[in-house]
Amino acid sequence: MQTIAPELAELAALIADPGRAGILSRLMDGRAQTASELARVAGVTPQTASWHLARLVERALLKVERRGPRRLYRLATPLVAQMLEGMMTVAAIDPQPSRPHPWIDAEMRRARTCYDHLAGELGVAVTDAMREHGHLHLDPEAGELTASGRAFLRDLGIDLRSPARSRRLLCRPCLDWSERRPHLAGRAGAAVADLALQRDWIRRRPQGRSVEITEAGLVAFRGLFGARI
Amino acid sequence: MQTIAPELAELAALIADPGRAGILSRLMDGRAQTASELARVAGVTPQTASWHLARLVERALLKVERRGPRRLYRLATPLVAQMLEGMMTVAAIDPQPSRPHPWIDAEMRRARTCYDHLAGELGVAVTDAMREHGHLHLDPEAGELTASGRAFLRDLGIDLRSPARSRRLLCRPCLDWSERRPHLAGRAGAAVADLALQRDWIRRRPQGRSVEITEAGLVAFRGLFGARI
DNA sequence: GCAACGCTTCGATCATGATCGAAATGTTCA
DNA sequence: TGAACATTTCGATCATGATCGAAGCGTTGC
Numbered sequence A, B: 001m002q003t004i005a006p007e008l009a010e011l012a013a014l015i016a017d018p019g020r021a022g023i024l025s026r027l028m029d030g031r032a033q034t035a036s037e038l039a040r041v042a043g044v045t046p047q048t049a050s051w052h053l054a055r056l057v058e059r060a061l062l063k064v065e066r067r068g069p070r071r072l073y074r075l076a077t078p079l080v081a082q083m084l085e086g087m088m089t090v091a092a093i094d095p096q097p098s099r100p101h102p103w104i105d106a107e108m109r110r111a112r113t114c115y116d117h118l119a120g121e122l123g124v125a126v127t128d129a130m131r132e133h134g135h136l137h138l139d140p141e142a143g144e145l146t147a148s149g150r151a152f153l154r155d156l157g158i159d160l161r162s163p164a165r166s167r168r169l170l171c172r173p174c175l176d177w178s179e180r181r182p183h184l185a186g187r188a189g190a191a192v193a194d195l196a197l198q199r200d201w202i203r204r205r206p207q208g209r210s211v212e213i214t215e216a217g218l219v220a221f222r223g224l225f226g227a228r229i
Numbered sequence C: 001g002c003a004a005c006g007c008t009t010c011g012a013t014c015a016t017g018a019t020c021g022a023a024a025t026g027t028t029c030a
Numbered sequence D: 001t002g003a004a005c006a007t008t009t010c011g012a013t014c015a016t017g018a019t020c021g022a023a024g025c026g027t028t029g030c
Helices: A005-015 A018-029 A035-042 A046-058 A078-091 A106-110 A120-132 A147-155 A186-198 A215-225 B005-015 B018-029 B035-042 B046-058 B078-091 B106-110 B120-132 B147-155 B186-198 B215-225
Strands: A062-067 A070-075 A112-114 A117-119 A136-138 A143-145 A172-176 A181-185 A202-204 A211-213 B062-067 B070-075 B112-114 B117-119 B136-138 B143-145 B172-176 B181-185 B202-204 B211-213
Touching: A005 A018, A005 B005, A005 B018, A005 B078, A018 A035, A018 A046, A018 A070, A018 A078, A018 A112, A018 B005, A035 A046, A035 A070, A046 A062, A046 A070, A070 A078, A078 A172, A078 B005, A078 B078, A106 A112, A106 A120, A112 A120, A117 A120, A117 A172, A117 A181, A117 A186, A120 A136, A120 A172, A120 A181, A120 A215, A136 A181, A143 A147, A147 A186, A172 A186, A181 A186, A186 A202, A211 A215, B005 B018, B018 B035, B018 B046, B018 B070, B018 B078, B018 B112, B035 B046, B035 B070, B046 B062, B046 B070, B070 B078, B078 B172, B106 B112, B106 B120, B112 B120, B117 B120, B117 B172, B117 B181, B117 B186, B120 B136, B120 B172, B120 B181, B120 B215, B136 B181, B143 B147, B147 B186, B172 B186, B181 B186, B186 B202, B211 B215
Parallel strands: none
Antiparallel strands: A062 A070, A112 A117, A136 A143, A172 A181, A202 A211, B062 B070, B112 B117, B136 B143, B172 B181, B202 B211
């Protein structure tokens, strides 16, 4: 019985190295990174990272772009991000009975981006607040932005039609691996994250995927969204 | 920077072995299998399979159930199936320009079940036919069953409310890794597959995940659905 | 209780691939 | 053209874990 199992194993083997897993995890914020930065997060020497990166590109998980003497790596397609999202969700399931993940970096747990939307305590808090205000319904598999939610986002200055890529789902849940609860994803989630970056409510930390919540951000998330953060 | 990367790598390593990947792939039809059957599909001796199965259970990817002298293994949660689905989708992406997958078993490519719904040429053909008849809209990320579609399924004797687990999404796309195109999943997809099994349109092959399309099935899929199969 | 059967544990062997130092390549800028 | 820098290639070493034979365990049925 020939199945896709060999390819599945091959793909998994590619992710199974801690260095490569670190690289992929780092790229989950959707932006491109240099080989040096990726070597740093993987905790290996540049030549080792180069070897890992070559494998990831060869297998089409990453694509590379030359920018002067540097090379910028990013996830090849959103499909890869979606796959990693699913794997992280399962990876976060402790075989042991549920408890918080003390081994996750506090900054990551607090606030980060997940490809293009907010995650961590912040992402879940904003999502919860929107649900409580009736802006949002979120089931494990599906999500819906209510009329109230559309109005709310519009009043914030978000044009949901703008991201053009209307083929993307407006509103979907994404299981937060650190909080073990869904947060808002899809076009609406991306729009909220964009807004937060634009208004300087959050700032990307120079290294890593975590973001810093500014003072203005705390005020905005609490005041405008009603988030308990 | 502590992230979930180590857990991600550990999880991937678990799937990275061809034997274990074969076991997981085999269990993607959602049913439980004996250790012997899983050893067979993995192509290893029973004692090696036992070792693999122990790791998968320990890491909570599988759960085991004793049935007399046998042990029945199944996927621990639908989350695992969803993760594997995502991985298979990426695994099926050839780094090389697109072409059919000659290395996939013809029976698997023809018709199989994907957790609880139809996949392969059959799954895609049924989905396409339903789309062409206006029963279904299917975007890469989302799906919608139209009023016509609901009526169509009702006339077939499908009660979409019956599966009780109404938290599940009614209609969603699932990227078919052998056809590289979406097929119908969600509660509607599961209902169609259930119906097909009940009416003996398809039969599960004793080994493997592929299903056999019966003569009556060909008539039904062509006549009732209008599928080009 | 005993035999049959399915499955697991133990122990020894063997193969794959991750690692880094050293050196080469390639790009930019002066 | 040459210097500076980012990245890759090469080569040798080393560690992890997959494998199977043999033996042990546990359940069922006579």
